[in-house]
Amino acid sequence: METVAAESSASPLRVVHAQDDDVAEIVALNNMFAPDGLTLHRSEAFVVSHLQDYQVVRGADGKLLGQVALDEYSPSLVELVSLAVAPEAQGKGLGQRLITAAEKLARERGYPELFAISLAEPLFLRMGFHESTILRYPEKISRYRSISRSELSIGRKFCFATLLTPYPTAG
Secondary structure, eight states: OOOEOOOOOOSEEEEEEEOGGGGGHHHHHHHHGGGGTSSSOOHHHHEEEEEEGGGEOOHHHHEEEEEEEEEEEEEEEEEEEEEEEEEEGGGGHHHHHHHHHHHHHHHHOOEEEEEEEESHHHHHHTTOOOEEEGGGGHHHHHHHHHHHHHHHHOTTTTEEEEEOOOOOOOO
């Protein structure tokens, strides 16, 4: 299993692919931020059906500290979703590590572009994303409409995108 190291003063943390045992904690961490519109509500059924797309980071005590997932729209379009870091772990670079891990996974899967809808403008800009517009992603607009019309009216959210350079293949 490929991991990405995360910085910590106590011990190195690792971003790893989520496992079956992670589902309940992923749902709880994600949905902690849903009432404020920072994440979309996720059910256990959603997480189970997308488990191969989730990556997590745990503390030395085994507690889930952060997560991120990819949500595919088509073979050429994927969104970074469910980025969440536990309140006690914020400000320690875990969000950046999770975004890096999501980009790496998207690149490995051959997606040419990764986009995200977020309030975390400075974080995504620091990570090399550029500000975009949701109008470039009619698939996302359609999905928002099927989930909640109010998601389309949240004016504070920003759309970010980055082009992904594929890893060279051995030839």
